[in-house]
Amino acid sequence: MTALFDIPIQALMGQLMLGLVNGSFYATLSLGLAVIFGMLNIINFAHGALYMMGAFLAWMGLEYLGIGYWPSLILVPLAVGLFGVLIERSMLRWLYKLDHLYGLLLTFGLALVIEGLFINGYGVSGQPYQIPAELTGGFNLGFMFLPYYRGWVIFASLLVCFGTWYGIEKTRLGAYLRAATENPKLTQAFGINVPLMVMLTYGFGAALAGFAGVLAAPAIQVSPLMGSHLIIIVFAVVVIGGMGSILGSILTGLGLGVVEGLTNLLYPAASATVVFVIMAIVLMVRPAGLFGKEK
Amino acid sequence: MKCKLLNVALAALLIPAATTAWAQSKPAAMKLSDNMIKIGVLTDMSGVYSDLGGQGAVTAVQMAIDDFKAQYKPKFAIEMVYADHQNKADVGSNKVREWYDTQGVDMVTDLLNSGVSLAVGKVTQEKKRIAIFVGSGSTRLTDQDCTPNTVHYAYDTYALANVAGKAIVKNGGDSWFFLTADYAFGHSLEKDTSDVVKANGGKVLGTVRHPLNASDFSSYLLQAQASKAKIIGLANAGGDTINSIKAASEFGITKNQQLAGLLMFITDIHALGLQTTQGMLLTSGFYWDKDDETRKFSKRFFDKTKRNPTMVQAGDYSAVTTYLKAVVAAGTDEAGAVMAKMKSTPINDFFAKNGKIRENGRMIHDMYLMQVKKPSESKYPWDYYDIKAVVSGEDAFQPLSASQCPLVKK
Numbered sequence: 229m230t231a232l233f234d235i236p237i238q239a240l241m242g243q244l245m246l247g248l249v250n251g252s253f254y255a256t257l258s259l260g261l262a263v264i265f266g267m268l269n270i271i272n273f274a275h276g277a278l279y280m281m282g283a284f285l286a287w288m289g290l291e292y293l294g295i296g297y298w299p300s301l302i303l304v305p306l307a308v309g310l311f312g313v314l315i316e317r318s319m320l321r322w323l324y325k326l327d328h329l330y331g332l333l334l335t336f337g338l339a340l341v342i343e344g345l346f347i348n349g350y351g352v353s354g355q356p357y358q359i360p361a362e363l364t365g366g367f368n369l370g371f372m373f374l375p376y377y378r379g380w381v382i383f384a385s386l387l388v389c390f391g392t393w394y395g396i397e398k399t400r401l402g403a404y405l406r407a408a409t410e411n412p413k414l415t416q417a418f419g420i421n422v423p424l425m426v427m428l429t430y431g432f433g434a435a436l437a438g439f440a441g442v443l444a445a446p447a448i449q450v451s452p453l454m455g456s457h458l459i460i461i462v463f464a465v466v467v468i469g470g471m472g473s474i475l476g477s478i479l480t481g482l483g484l485g486v487v488e489g490l491t492n493l494l495y496p497a498a499s500a501t502v503v504f505v506i507m508a509i510v511l512m513v514r515p516a517g518l519f520g521k522e523k
Numbered sequence: 524m525k526c527k528l529l530n531v532a533l534a535a536l537l538i539p540a541a542t543t544a545w546a547q548s549k550p551a552a553m554k555l556s557d558n559m560i561k562i563g564v565l566t567d568m569s570g571v572y573s574d575l576g577g578q579g580a581v582t583a584v585q586m587a588i589d590d591f592k593a594q595y596k597p598k599f600a601i602e603m604v605y606a607d608h609q610n611k612a613d614v615g616s617n618k619v620r621e622w623y624d625t626q627g628v629d630m631v632t633d634l635l636n637s638g639v640s641l642a643v644g645k646v647t648q649e650k651k652r653i654a655i656f657v658g659s660g661s662t663r664l665t666d667q668d669c670t671p672n673t674v675h676y677a678y679d680t681y682a683l684a685n686v687a688g689k690a691i692v693k694n695g696g697d698s699w700f701f702l703t704a705d706y707a708f709g710h711s712l713e714k715d716t717s718d719v720v721k722a723n724g725g726k727v728l729g730t731v732r733h734p735l736n737a738s739d740f741s742s743y744l745l746q747a748q749a750s751k752a753k754i755i756g757l758a759n760a761g762g763d764t765i766n767s768i769k770a771a772s773e774f775g776i777t778k779n780q781q782l783a784g785l786l787m788f789i790t791d792i793h794a795l796g797l798q799t800t801q802g803m804l805l806t807s808g809f810y811w812d813k814d815d816e817t818r819k820f821s822k823r824f825f826d827k828t829k830r831n832p833t834m835v836q837a838g839d840y841s842a843v844t845t846y847l848k849a850v851v852a853a854g855t856d857e858a859g860a861v862m863a864k865m866k867s868t869p870i871n872d873f874f875a876k877n878g879k880i881r882e883n884g885r886m887i888h889d890m891y892l893m894q895v896k897k898p899s900e901s902k903y904p905w906d907y908y909d910i911k912a913v914v915s916g917e918d919a920f921q922p923l924s925a926s927q928c929p930l931v932k933k
Contacts, residue, residue, distance in 0.1 A: 344569065352572075352573050353790045353791060354794050356794065448739070449765045449769055449794065493746070497705055497734070499734060499737070
């Protein structure tokens with residue numbers, strides 16, 4: 229068997245592939261965070277809870293209403309997005325004038341409340357969500373068996389990530405959004421409804437989290453704790469990519485997934501910390517993150 | 524005449540002694556420090572283990588107290604307090620210290636995490652109270668870290684490994700690869716199981732250690748797959764076990780290799796469903812559907828909680844009943860006397876069959892080798908296990924001669 233640094237090439241390829249799968253989850257989640265931070269300057273700690281809600285809504289839809297995976301992929305992000313809009317309208321909007329810390333505390337509290345409610349209702353062991361029938365089975369790639377579902381995760385995440393990047397960087401609506409963040413007063417003076425823009429942005433960020441939740445539901449157990457386990461890593465991804473940088477969070481998400489996969493192979497005990505070690509190094513060298521702009 | 528006088532004198536001497544003895548057997552004259560027994564339930568209320576104990580543990584202990592009151596009509600009050608140890612040793616030991624010092628708590632139970640249990644054991648010994656560990660698994664609790672004030676009640680990693688591990692090796696699963704949660708409990712379970720595998724002629728081909736609450740298990744499983752071991756031993760618990768099993772089935776690993784969940788509770792099976800878990804072998808000290816007694820208790824428990832009891836929750840009930848009986852028999856709440864009674868009285872109830880507490884604090888009782896049913900064999904809700912074998916406590920748990928506990932006289 230061919231080997232590289234004593235590691236069979238097959239194992240290496242397998243881990244790289246899995247790293248891409250995990251990386252695409254990180255990318256989708258951190259993208260939502262980056263959009264919200266970049267546009268609203270809110271550090272959205274409720275993101276993990278929204279992700280968990282997405283997975284749970286998909287499960288509930290199937291369990292109580294018979295809504296399958298494919299409709300859920302559209303409906304659940306809409307529902308979570310709407311919930312995000314509600315949060316923004318009823319609570320967050322009062323905090324824009326204040327320090328970032330207030331938004332962080334509010335969303336952190338919200339995350340605890342949402343999680344607590346789900347634990348109370350469903351327990352921590354969670355609920356199983358089957359992989360949709362069209363995507364059971366997998367490809368034999370030679371070096372590993374890749375379930376169709378994981379392949380689909382990469383494809384769907386990349387599609388959504390690219391769409392978001394394109395929407396914000398290349399379209400007129402995106403330009404309005406960026407203008408509204410850059411100079412809200414002036415933008416308003418040009419006749420653009422800034423509060424509406426802000427509300428939609430938060431809703432969109434929340435919808436992205438919900439979308440990642442639906443994607444994750446068949447792959448991992450739908451449990452109230454799934455968000456809090458992931459959110460810290462996702463925050464690290466955003467910090468490394470540069471707070472608020474769309475492209476940064478997508479590329480960093482994918483990259484860190486791969487780095488984590490390699491760590492799993494070389495020294496599994498460090499796989500939980502490697503992301504934070506990288507974060508510390510990046511912060512020392514480039515405090516604004518790899519793709520961030522210093523202000 | 525002289526003889527008669529002597530008799531009277533003797534009688535006069537004996538009467539007060541007899542009255543005292545009579546009075547002592549009456550509960551009213553029991554020597555309780557505050558005429559009250561207070562039981563503390565220290566558990567994980569919202570974290571990874573809260574389905575094993577948690578609110579269900581509180582319910583089980585309350586049921587035990589109510590039943591005891593109804594049956595024995597004690598003249599003293601019995602109260603319960605509960606708190607969340609958050610799976611943190613410092614949080615747990617601080618809470619217990621506060622309970623002992625300011626609230627007059629006599630006994631603490633449930634205790635879902637080995638790290639918390641080790642810390643609570645030390646405080647309990649220092650304050651001369653009693654702790655009964657039901658939910659935690661590390662054998663250290665009755666080995667090098669044993670205390671005269673603590674009992675380990677339901678199971679431990681040795682028994683888990685010994686019962687299911689041995690059965691799997693004997694069924695032909697003689698090469699193993701471990702997926703181990705990287706903390707005290709996981710290491711302990713991995714070591715105990717490797718020993719059993721090797722002792723029965725099997726081989727251990729490798730191990731991969733993953734952090735607690737890992738978000739993805741596919742990369743570890745891929746390594747397990749590459750090892751070509753027949754059995755992948757999951758030395759982890761709760762959500763980690765659930766996600767390992769789910770990923771193994773998605774990645775088609777279960778086609779050629781078999782998974783062995785070394786610590787699986789019925790709530791895990793319930794959460795995963797039989798489709799994914801069918802055929803797995805596991806060890807348990809309790810199954811709700813074993814006989815009429817267990818069904819009777821479980822029905823009452825289900826009516827209150829909408830779930831069937833886990834081994835830990837049923838064990839909590841049994842532990843509290845055992846303790847309260849010992850308090851009445853000893854006529855005091857002084858830990859030494861109560862513990863002596865507990866250790867000298869055999870335990871036989873719906874939970875523990877042929878139970879007894881050894882001098883190192885290990886409660887041994889019959890353990891069961893379970894196999895998870897196929898979906899087609901499951902006839903009603905929670906109908907999950909076939910009992911494949913009953914293993915006596917002496918055979919299931921570590922022999923006393925191997926214990927490193929200083930309390931064991933050799």
